[in-house]
Amino acid sequence: MNKREKKMTSSLQPSGEKVSGKEGSPMDKLSRLQHEVFTLTEELKSQKELVRLLHKALEAAQQEKRTSKQFSEQVATCMADPQRTIANSMGTETFCRLQEKIEHLKDDIEAHKIQNKFLNSEIYQLTKLWRNSSEEKGLLMKCAYLEAKNCQIESKYLVVLRRLQESKGLDSSQQEMVKRLIEDSLQGDKKDVFKLNPVSEYDDYGFKTIPDYEVEDVKLLAKIQALEIRSNNLRNNAMVDKPLRTRWANYLASRPLDQLAPSPELKGLIRCGIPVEYREQVWRWIVRTRTQVSRKRNPNRYQELRKHCEVSEHPASRQIRLDLHRTLTSNKHFSSPTSDAVQKLQRILLAFSWQNPTIGYCQGLNRLAAIALLVLKDEEDAFWCLVAVVEIIMPQDYYSKTLTASQADQRVFRDFLAEKMPRLTAHFKEHSIDHSLITFNWFLVVFVESLVSDILLRVWDAFLYEGTKVIFRYALALFKYNEEDILKIHDNLEIYQYLRFFTKTISDGRKLMTIAFNDMNPFPMKLLKNRREFHMERLTAELLELERIQEEFVKEQQVERKDKDLDTAVSEDEEVIQTAVSLHHTS
Template sequence: WWEVGSEPHSNNSGEGGLISYFSCYDSFYDAYKMVFPFQDSVQGYKSQNKFLNKEILELTILLRNAEARERSLEVKYVALEAKVCQVESKYLVLLQDLKNPVCSSSEQSPAREVISRLLEDALNNTDPTGHAVFKPHPVSEYDVFGFKTVPEEDDEEEKLVAKVRALDLPSLSPYPEVSVGVKWENYLSTMNRDMHKLINDFLPPSFQVWRWCVSYHTRKFRDSLAPNYYETLLGVARDKPNPASKQIELDLLRTLPNNKHYSSPGADGIQKLRNVLLAFSWRNPDIGYCQGLNRLAAIALLYLDQEDAFWCLITIVEVFMPQDYYTKTLLGSQVDQRVFKDLLSEKLPRLHAHFDLYKVDSSLITFNWFLVLFVDSVNSDLLFKIWDAFLYEGPKIIFRFALALFKYKEEEFLKLQDSMAIFKYLRYFTITILDWRKLMSIAFVDMNPFPLRQILNRRTFHLEKVRLELTELEAIRQTFLRERDTHTDAGALCSDDEEDN
């Protein structure tokens, strides 16, 4: 210390040099104590500044792209406006010429020349910028999910609706996929977004939100199970006799015959579907297999791998739906149909009264909606939007969308004054609905308030009634069987002459 402290002081006063040193040291230390708390703040501001600079750069690029796109659209608009003026002038010339009588069909009139030019323009269908003008979209055989766009053996009216649906309508959406993708990415990483708003936006197929939802709802099962639980379960189901396997095999090709992934024995989805259903039947021996489970699993496999599709089926059957929904009695399904009729009478009283007037039982159609979550009832784009909301919020979504579908076409139903016409329209009206944004608005805005407590209370009320009815029906069935057996035994003891008499 002495040497260091006395080094800057070459005078003979060693003690004074040491004091001076420590005095400088104290001053430096005091200054350091004042600066030190701000070092983290400075570092934070540097990081923030770097981030903001990056944001500014990205926003600048986006702004330039938007400006370039706007200029391009302005050019296209001017070109289209000029094209419209040209076409209008040609039609005016044509109409003017048509005022004069035509003496001979073989005579070359100015009208014929104008018509030829109009036909030629229509076939060329391009503007001066090279963009297509009113060019129809080609209808592909399958959509992006593998569903056939136009059915082969259907009513002509339904086939026409399917052709309209097959047009590339999503391309008309003004909302770009990338921006919504960023929203989903931010939500899944920060968990601080409004999930309902994101679900109401277009969900790009590349984002595996389904997997996240399934994992969230089944974590209470999976945490207590081995990591290879699905593979172990599948191995057991394959090796041991399974009473459900025969019915599963019969239903594999009936599952989604209009989807290329399940349309033939060699299709890529058939074996996956078989595995998921076998594993599920072994996990749930009380259910085994119920018609409807195959469709649920098939839709899940269009988004998820086998194991996640298996857990998706678990989520639907064991977490979301009430008990006995997929058992032989379909008790839970019957109860939900009665709950839905109550809601229909409250939310859409005019339509409910209209159905009652013409003795139309809507459950003949809606029963399948609830059992398989609208599979084969709505177009594929709308189906996956419904499933997005369902996997996030649960079974209340089925009631919302079932009511929204009827609300969407309520006026069309009210115009029909015949029970057969109403029932025919019931069979296919859902596939005529293409505007999913309007349907979302009806489901989540027009149908409010929509408390879950109300549905649960109504389920409890109707459950007791249905159980009582089933008990009475079983008693009647047993009485009938006893009487039939008694009559059969008596008949066996009769002579031929007595039987003839």
């Protein structure tokens, strides 16, 4: 092997590896050599490709150079003879036209430069405003947080004052001082000069934000409640309400409100609460979806019922007129007997009394219809909402004269309460508390006038969409929310007094919703249905037995009346005989 071959062989070996018969088999050497050959071949291909690309680039550059040189020569020729035409890729035109076009282009460039400066200035100003706006939003959020904290502190201060007021260990001067402090606190709003978010006297639906109470102690409770509600609203506005509004806006952006379809996503949104700006439209869609069969069968049903009311007076008309003035007395829309809302409510209730002859009218329907009217505004839509609640959502016989289904639901609720809250059930049993005296009305009117308006309408959002299971969930959640406070009361009368009022003191709607839909799980509809059937059967049997006893009692009363009639007849006969005898002796 000559020197050149040795050099080539050594170049194909990995660095530091010697060719030796002792190191590795011939097959290993061969595979290493083949690998090196393959690597060098691939590198050679890439180098060739690079040379080809460079060659093309060089050709393109030379072509551009030649074109540029030709154009320069033509321009020089045209400068000497302006009338001579230039041949190029854009066609033939005189140098004068080219020069004119260049001038126009220069003007355009100047105009764009000026516009650019103006836009740059606008962008700068907008950026400055955006920064200021961001800072302002940050300050507003901070102020809202501080105001919420201030409401909490003031609320706690009023709670302490109330406890001091109830304390029996204070002397007369201390009691007088506590009384003055309470009076000052109740008049505090009038002294405030500035408020970042001033509280309106009424909410979006006309309910008073702070109810009017005659008793001073209850007024103090109302003020505490209002402060807690305000604190929760301020804290939830940035963290919960704004993101929820964004979620609703995104959900409704791709679909019209009249073309919604039931889905888990919509169910979750509705449970969180429908924003005020969408509630009317979403309720209308729910109501029309639930009543579409009846509407299609008779689209002019409400107008026909209205005409019928004008011709014939329903037997329940007097009771309806009496209940109108007892409907939502804390709402400004129903405060005057001559208000437009009261007149609409009367027409709705009269129409429904003819719509459903088996029910006609019963107390409670006025509250259901009033809530529907406040949200939907349209009289006919509110009527169909009442139809949806009474005839479709609620079980049959819920509003009948016997209220059979309503009574059965109270028994079902008693079972659920015992399962979910055994301590509270034992507490009620120990003090002989019948919770149905309180909860019966919750179910019958779906919490109307038992909850503050904001929480009430969130409950109704879910109730209209999901049905009666929502009432059970929220009824359980209300007891769970204040379970510890109820367990601390050991007097029968005090417990009843607390239960009649405590729902109106609940201010954190988000917490209540979490308890209802998370803490009360599992809550299968099948279980509710089975228990309803079981208690309905038992209750029906009990009612039949009661009717049998009543019939027997009536029969016994009739027999007694006959006996009395006989006694009367005998007495009359005796009187006639005695009279005859006395006359005979006289003669």
